[in-house]
Amino acid sequence: MKKLKFILSVFILLVVVGAQNFEPLQAQTLTATEIIKRSDDNRRGKNSYSEITMTIVRPTWTREIGIKAWSMGTDFSLTLITAPARDRGQAFLKRGRDLWNWQPSINRMIRMSSSIMGQSWMGSDFTNDDLMRESSTVNDYTHRLVGTEKVREFDCYKLILTPKENAAVVWGKVITWISIKDFVEIKSEFYDEDDELVNTINGYDIKSYGNRRLASRMEVVPADRPNQKTVMTVVKFEFDIAIDESFFSQQNMKRVK
């Protein structure tokens, strides 16, 4: 009888403590930084191959650019332009911190110097720098979870990222919404130091690629230029493909198809 009472009380204790612990447990494990990390891991595969259509929308015209991209970790990537015909065959190679551009039309390999990193990439709302530098959302910012919010149809964590003092980040702050279910970046707003909105990135149409969930369409909308945006639509995304470092070479830039 005494023994039963003991077991019972232990059981009750466990239930009570467990019940108390269960809810906060999830909130505790998912700190702001962990949310960012999961979203980041989700996006970043070890090796990947993708086919993307980039649509540049301007007030008076739009332009579609076909892209094939291979990547290995964060250090190696090769990007090939497949359309329009005028730009076909142009390739961008990133090895570590070097960026090269192969221009078949003039038969030249151009090393992209730091001074042109700020220029627009292929006329889009991305700069060369955006493609080149993986400024780390995980390491360069301090993260603060400010609650949950519904963005379009998604329930999201709302996080405010503030760059660390010495981080080489131009933004004053970044507000990002990450879906609770899939850890997909649904929306990010980039502000300058006067809290003025500069860019917005929206993610649409979440799809599964292998065991990952990603937004298959992303829109970059500059705040100060009306009727202007760049849309990236994922046609194909393969993760963990077999590829090695030798693929990311200047020779390969010229012959890759």
Place this chain on the structure above:
Amino acid sequence: MNILRLAWKNIWRNKVRSGVILSAIAIGLFAGTFLLSFMQGWILGTVNSDIKTQYSHVQIHNADFLANYDVNAFFMREDVENEIRRGVARNAPTAEIAFRLNLNGMLASPHNAIGVTAKGVFEDEEILVTDVWQQIPDTMGVFLNDDTRMAIVISSRVADRLRVRLRSRIVFTFQDVHGDMQSIAFRVGGIYRTTNAIFDEANVFVRYSDIFSYTGLPEGAVHEAAVLLPDIETSNIVAPQLREMFPDMSVQDWSQMNPALSMYFSYTKFMGVVILGIFLFALSFGIINTMLMAVLERTRELGMLGAIGMSKRQIFSMIMLETVFLTLLGGIVGIILGIAVVLPTMETGIDLSFFMEDQFEDFGFASVVYPILNIKMLAEIVVLVILAGILSALYPARKALQLKPLEAMRQ
């Protein structure tokens, strides 16, 4: 002597006619003097301000540096510093020297990104060599000499393009000695504005100590030594000496660093004389006309002078002297007027910006001009005036010579 007096008196026989041509010459010479001193002041002001903000008198680089501003083309400060100081000590003991890193890269804000050259400077010696620190308005921060961490000094033109203000964070990206990209966050610590838009858009300043560790250069490495001397004349002496002392390095004086500017410099001097020449050429037609009238009017009188024994040479020199007096007098009045107008503006300067706005500055010329007068220039003007007088006297004087005394008297 008598002829001198005679010529002088003759001028004043027809006061209106002489007065008119005198005024014409005076106004022409006034304009010429003013224009010359204005142009000289303008170009010298531009040269000196470029030397003060940008070039200094002499710059020394690694011989490979100027080919493509390679970050690897450095030299060691300690290797050359004492030698340079020794080299300039003889002719310019007051010379100042600044050492710098010179890094090309991209400066990015949330709104924009532009290519710039970042100068990694030792702020204490930099303020003695360049005057960029003086071009920072009081409310616009300071030239790196406060305790702002990772401070960067940019121009107002760069600030506008990046849409940043004092204390804004901007990121500078450049390639280090290994070719790796380095990105560093800076805070805007000062915003300057010089009269040279081209310079402003290309140059930002950071502390040597802040940026050095990112470059991967060996301790004490620099790209550039800038030497400021008392004046251009000293520079013409010191630059060749330094060139001899550092045969393996590139030693350039201001005129080599900016050949266009040095070309303007000589060109303006030359153009000044040409313009004055054209002025005088036009004026000499007026003088010829006046003197010809004087001669034709006085046919009887000249014939009489010949008849009573004045030689042809004397008549010739009389007409010549009349013309030269007239021209010289007009010229001197004009020059004095010119000096009178230039003198007060030499200190205060003439501000052109009210009708040209920044157009001059966009091309690197100062919009406030401080005219310059010098004895050599004035002497040149006087010589030109006398020359014009003599040349324009030839024809009327020859006309006077052709008169036959008897026929002339009979008219």
